[in-house]
Amino acid sequence: MQWYWAEIKSGTDRQVVFYTEIELARRNLLRRVHELRSDFKIHGRPVGLGPSDIERLGKAGVEVLMPRFRALDGTWHWFSGIARMDAFRLSAEFEAALWQRGSIAVQL
Secondary structure (H helix, E strand, C coil): CCCEEEEEECCCCCEEEEEEHHHHHHCCCHHHHHHHHHCHHHHEEEEECCHHHHHHHHHHCEEECCCEEEEECCCEEEECCCCCCCCEEECHHHHHHHHHHCEEEEEC
């Protein structure tokens, strides 16, 4: 099973950045998110996406499976698109582009 990561950014530059694990490793972030994931009960925070966020993600090729979900420190969510607690599922086109680029940002 292939795992992906979504970085949910809030504030004035609201966006969700999707990453492959290879790209996170290249950016020296993979170890950090795995450490957070190992203590998920401590670091898991509720995150919510509104209707306009869901619409923008859908137009980009990302299906939102759960508008309310948990993310590590309120920022990092890992998913495969088929697991029970996944918030996102990528279209085939988005997934192919993600593999080519390593990361894709979707403005909210």
